[in-house]
Amino acid sequence: MKKLQNIIWEYVSVLAGGLLVILFFAAGSISVSSADSHAMFEPKFNAAGEMIRPEGTREWVYIGTPLTPNSLNAPEAPFPEFHNVYIDPESWGHYKKTGNFRDRTVIAKELTLVGDTAATSGNGFFMGEFSGFEIAYKSTKHFPNEPGNWAYFSFGHQPEPYNATAAKQPVAACAACHIAAAAEDMVFTQYYPVVRAAKPK
Amino acid sequence: MKKLQNIIWEYVSVLAGGLLVILFFAAGSISVSSADSHAMFEPKFNAAGEMIRPEGTREWVYIGTPLTPNSLNAPEAPFPEFHNVYIDPESWGHYKKTGNFRDRTVIAKELTLVGDTAATSGNGFFMGEFSGFEIAYKSTKHFPNEPGNWAYFSFGHQPEPYNATAAKQPVAACAACHIAAAAEDMVFTQYYPVVRAAKPK
Numbered sequence A, B: 001m002k003k004l005q006n007i008i009w010e011y012v013s014v015l016a017g018g019l020l021v022i023l024f025f026a027a028g029s030i031s032v033s034s035a036d037s038h039a040m041f042e043p044k045f046n047a048a049g050e051m052i053r054p055e056g057t058r059e060w061v062y063i064g065t066p067l068t069p070n071s072l073n074a075p076e077a078p079f080p081e082f083h084n085v086y087i088d089p090e091s092w093g094h095y096k097k098t099g100n101f102r103d104r105t106v107i108a109k110e111l112t113l114v115g116d117t118a119a120t121s122g123n124g125f126f127m128g129e130f131s132g133f134e135i136a137y138k139s140t141k142h143f144p145n146e147p148g149n150w151a152y153f154s155f156g157h158q159p160e161p162y163n164a165t166a167a168k169q170p171v172a173a174c175a176a177c178h179i180a181a182a183a184e185d186m187v188f189t190q191y192y193p194v195v196r197a198a199k200p201k
Helices: A002-035 A089-098 A175-184 A193-198 B002-035 B089-098 B175-184 B193-198
Strands: A061-064 A082-087 A106-114 A127-138 A150-154 B061-064 B082-087 B106-114 B127-138 B150-154
Touching (some): A061 B082, B089 B193
Antiparallel strands (some): A061 A082, A127 A150, B082 B106, B127 B150
16 A cells, blocks of 8 residues: 555656646746737837837826917917827836836827817816827837937828828927937926826936 | 556546646636726725725826816816826726726826926927826715715825825715716716727717
């Protein structure tokens, strides 16, 4: 009986060991897919080198809304009118830890027209319909020669559907202004209290 | 030897069966905790029945920003001035499927003062510092007698730190206005294009 027990325990040990190995690899594959998830948010480019419009940005982390109403920028604001600005969730996690916009940071700006100008909460500006979509993308790989490695893409100032692809804007069109925020890696953090509050002290 | 093999296989079978049972319950507890994850976002209440201020709302799903500047609402807007509005992620998932704000929906409103009124992007309104925090919470369990089962909480119109707890506002203070949006379950969806776009057709 002693020998029988030994044999059984040997089998049991091998079986349990095998299961541990399986569980180890399963856990490993989970953590690998998590570490690699930034790729989820990286924009893709077509054969012509144009960016394919990223989707799902309305569920990214919101950082703020500058508002430039057409009524204050006759005949029309350069970016009409609300600018809802988001950062991709992976880069946000990195920012909260380091205070830096990491390589491959994506910032999305969705424009919305002013709708009503009065409501029960007071006089002001209330969002109407979507009116445009733009992306800023920081990538040393894609933009080694752009200031701060940021490039800017506009998918149209228009109602949905926005354009499916966009070519990189010339430096004079976007970076030339953003460079004023060089101390904050070309992001106008002075208009984004959410970002300022999250920056490590 | 035949008998020994049978005994070993019996042990192995029992062991494997036991492991399957363990895995089944482990998977069950994972899916239970997932199905129950809405509890992550449900506000807690103290012994006095006051809501304890929820944290992490800046990473919820953003739905829009009404703006009521003090300059248009002398001497001061009822809600100064930008209203950054978020919905808890679980209730957002439910809304996208059903078009309804489910029981236990939490909507957070963080107020921000106007900072600059001109930038390279034009004349307008740019966010300055945070200025207040409020919650709307729909709960049949907690508020069986409130209109739509929504109750409203203000944690102060002030810079951070906001108040740690808040008592439910009287119906006349909040619900009396929100009831104008009764067709949209007391949420002013006309000011939130993100919500309108997500509503199933």
